[in-house]
Amino acid sequence: MLDLAILGLLQExxxxxxxxxxxxxxxxxxxxxAISYGSLYPTLRRLQTAGWIAEAGETPADDExxxxxxxxxxxxxxxxxxxxKERFQDLLxxxxxxxxxxxxxxxxxxxxxxxxxxxRLRILEGRxxxxxxxxxxxxxxxxxxxxxxxxxxxxLQKHGLEAADREVRWLEELIANERKNSQNPPxxxxxxx
Amino acid sequence: MLDLAILGLLQExxxxxxxxxxxxxxxxxxxxxAISYGSLYPTLRRLQTAGWIAEAGETPADDExxxxxxxxxxxxxxxxxxxxKERFQDLLxxxxxxxxxxxxxxxxxxxxxxxxxxxRLRILEGRxxxxxxxxxxxxxxxxxxxxxxxxxxxxLQKHGLEAADREVRWLEELIANERKNSQNPPxxxxxxx
DNA sequence: TAACGATGTATCGAGCCGATACATCGCGCT
DNA sequence: AGCGCGATGTATCGGCTCGATACATCGTTA
Numbered sequence: 120m121l122d123l124a125i126l127g128l129l130q131e132x133x134x135x136x137x138x139x140x141x142x143x144x145x146x147x148x149x150x151x152x153a154i155s156y157g158s159l160y161p162t163l164r165r166l167q168t169a170g171w172i173a174e175a176g177e178t179p180a181d182d183e184x185x186x187x188x189x190x191x192x193x194x195x196x197x198x199x200x201x202x203x204k205e206r207f208q209d210l211l212x213x214x215x216x217x218x219x220x221x222x223x224x225x226x227x228x229x230x231x232x233x234x235x236x237x238x239r240l241r242i243l244e245g246r247x248x249x250x251x252x253x254x255x256x257x258x259x260x261x262x263x264x265x266x267x268x269x270x271x272x273x274x275l276q277k278h279g280l281e282a283a284d285r286e287v288r289w290l291e292e293l294i295a296n297e298r299k300n301s302q303n304p305p306x307x308x309x310x311x312x
Numbered sequence: 313m314l315d316l317a318i319l320g321l322l323q324e325x326x327x328x329x330x331x332x333x334x335x336x337x338x339x340x341x342x343x344x345x346a347i348s349y350g351s352l353y354p355t356l357r358r359l360q361t362a363g364w365i366a367e368a369g370e371t372p373a374d375d376e377x378x379x380x381x382x383x384x385x386x387x388x389x390x391x392x393x394x395x396x397k398e399r400f401q402d403l404l405x406x407x408x409x410x411x412x413x414x415x416x417x418x419x420x421x422x423x424x425x426x427x428x429x430x431x432r433l434r435i436l437e438g439r440x441x442x443x444x445x446x447x448x449x450x451x452x453x454x455x456x457x458x459x460x461x462x463x464x465x466x467x468l469q470k471h472g473l474e475a476a477d478r479e480v481r482w483l484e485e486l487i488a489n490e491r492k493n494s495q496n497p498p499x500x501x502x503x504x505x
Numbered sequence: 506t507a508a509c510g511a512t513g514t515a516t517c518g519a520g521c522c523g524a525t526a527c528a529t530c531g532c533g534c535t
Numbered sequence: 536a537g538c539g540c541g542a543t544g545t546a547t548c549g550g551c552t553c554g555a556t557a558c559a560t561c562g563t564t565a
Contacts, residue, residue, distance in 0.1 A: 120520090121520085121521090135544075135545090136544075136545065136546095137543060137544050137545080138543095138544095145449070145453050146465055147468075152414075154521090154522095155521070155522050155523070156522095156523095156544095156545080156546070156547090157520095157521065157522055157523070157524090157546090157547075157548080158520070158521045158522070160545070160546060160547085161520090161521090161546095161547090162520090162521095193528095193529085193544085193545090194543085194544060194545080195544090195545075217554095221345075225468070228464060228468055229464070229465060229468065231462075231464040232462040232463070232464055232465075256338070260338050269425040270425070271421060271422070271424040271425055272339055272422060272425075274486070275339075275340075275418070275421055275422065278479075278482050281478075282475065282478070282479075285474070285475070285478070286471075286475075289471050293467070313551090314551085314552090328513075328514090329513075329514065329515095330512060330513050330514080331512095331513095347552090347553095348552065348553050348554070349513095349514080349515070349516090349553095349554095350515090350516075350517080350551095350552065350553055350554075350555090351551070351552045351553070353514070353515060353516085354515095354516090354551090354552095355551090386513085386514090386559095386560085387512085387513060387514080387560095388513090388514075410523095
């Protein structure tokens with residue numbers, strides 16, 4: 120899940136850890152909050168071991184000795200490898216039920232511009248079903264057990280129901296748009312690097 | 313965080329793990345999804361070791377031998393202890409910055425009916441500040457960097473902004489209500505067991 | 506009575522987070 | 536010049552949590 124996100128970002132341009140984290144935070148909106156370094160760095164090492172990414176060297180220039188003193192660790196820039204790009208495409212295409220969860224959905228959605236239309240539709244519809252179920256859960260509680268709940272729990276349920284409802288409508292718009300655009304030529308796939 | 317939730321529920325009535333999980337899921341609305349058994353059972357044991365909760369026995373009745381055969385594990389009902397009730401009150405009152413995070417906020421909110429007004433206000437206002445910051449983050453991205461983003465990322469940001477905006481308004485309503493009710497006698501603290 | 510789904514307890518590996526430590530860089534203040 | 540301070544940057548550790556899995560019992564229905 121983090122794998123997909125990192126590979127996707129590195130595909131746009133080489134980057135080091137800190138930058139990666141920042142881009143992730145903004146790109147993923149509410150759904151996925153911020154990624155922590157305790158997850159990021161181990162993942163980077165795992166990806167490097169697997170061969171999906173490699174260090175990019177940051178122009179070593181012409182020094183005689185390697186580090187003069189004070190170990191000098193400096194920033195580590197990573198770039199994606201050819202195998203990494205394949206892996207990215209695989210991850211993009213293979214959509215299991217976990218892709219509808221909050222976090223994973225956010226990541227998948229963030230790279231929709233590089234995803235096939237059919238896959239996009241599959242994900243959006245799966246997500247919609249999931250949120251619809253959540254919405255029905257709220258409805259049930261409010262309908263069947265409202266009198267047994269205190270005022271605050273009730274308020275929380277009402278707010279949850281409304282949020283779910285909005286999200287379903289949002290997804291519906293997106294789905295309708297995909298269908299329309301897949302009829303006549305999509306004109307463009309607006310992704311600006 | 314799970315501690316608070318479990319102690320709170322057990323205060324309403326003794327319960328076993330499975331039931332605990334169900335109640336949690338519905339009571340906590342969207343904010344906190346479902347709690348997994350991999351978290352629940354270890355936590356229960358920890359709480360029991362600490363002395364906050366104890367097994368309630370489930371009416372052992374009058375059997376001569378303990379388990380006839382087939383180890384017969386059966387359901388384990390837990391009840392809260394006196395120390396546990398103290399602990400619950402402590403956890404309710406001590407509101408650090410972590411109480412404004414999604415998960416913790418949901419749990420705290422779920423037990424607002426048994427929380428002091430000042431504490432309720434502190435939590436609601438802290439939460440509002442947090443969501444306001446999140447909202448500003450979305451605004452910044454949409455204002456400053458909109459032209460550099462692809463259509464889907466843009467859409468995600470817009471949806472995030474709208475959701476954050478709604479939540480701020482919701483919190484504002486709740487805060488206004490608290491203030492109003494803390495002026496004249498609250499009339500009642502509607503919590504039905 | 507046999508099958509099946511809901512109920513129920515429990516563990517394991519892996520992922521992820523928050524806190525923490527440490528180092529460097531650029532900037533402004535005095 | 537010197538000093539501090541916040542942003543940038545890499546890295547680890549303990550602990551919590553999740554998803555998957557296993558296993559057992561109960562009630563209902565075919």
